[in-house]
Amino acid sequence: EADIYQTPRYLVIGTGKKITLECSQTMGHDKMYWYQQDPGMELHLIHYSYGVNSTEKGDLSSESTVSRIRTEHFPLTLESARPSHTSQYLCASSDETGANYGYTFGSGTRLTVV
């Protein structure tokens, strides 16, 4: 079944640690996105990619970085986690057909930095 997967679902980690949030999709989508969402708040685009070796920063400034070495994989890395990074991180992908401009979202990673 075509889908988008995020791991881990929950992560509690200490300040200063390096973390990588994983995102993989099996739909062959070229476009992938990372959003940050605080509880009860709107989604903010922090990174996006239009294909392999293409990455761009989103509307909300973030200290995280991303890479896109394979079409299906779009990991997000924080070199040194801080409590201000505590949030939910949502990965999404999309194709660009005229019939379906929707994004498919993963279930998210809820990150807590203590």
Place this chain on the structure above:
Amino acid sequence: QKEVEQDPGPLSVPEGAIVSLNCTYSNSAFQYFMWYRQYSRKGPELLMYTYSSGNKEDGRFTAQVDKSSKYISLFIRDSQPSDSATYLCALILTGGGNKLTFGTGTQLKVEL
């Protein structure tokens, strides 16, 4: 002023009620309109998608777009407790690289 405005709620209705959720937008270049549903601790899932003014119906859900007023709505008929979630409108700019601009979301609770 935000590009997309959405009443954050929360909205609480009895089971069986008709629910109206609304968004307004300021940029007439928005040409594609969607509604997402997000359950607690889950990612958003696409409910409805349309690109023209008028109504689009899917079961108990109707999406309405009025481009002249820059106003979009989602109607839920015969609301069920399972409809309790946050509903987000999302819009795409023509030539905007397929990036979605989301509303802030309206939290809906349907009570027995």
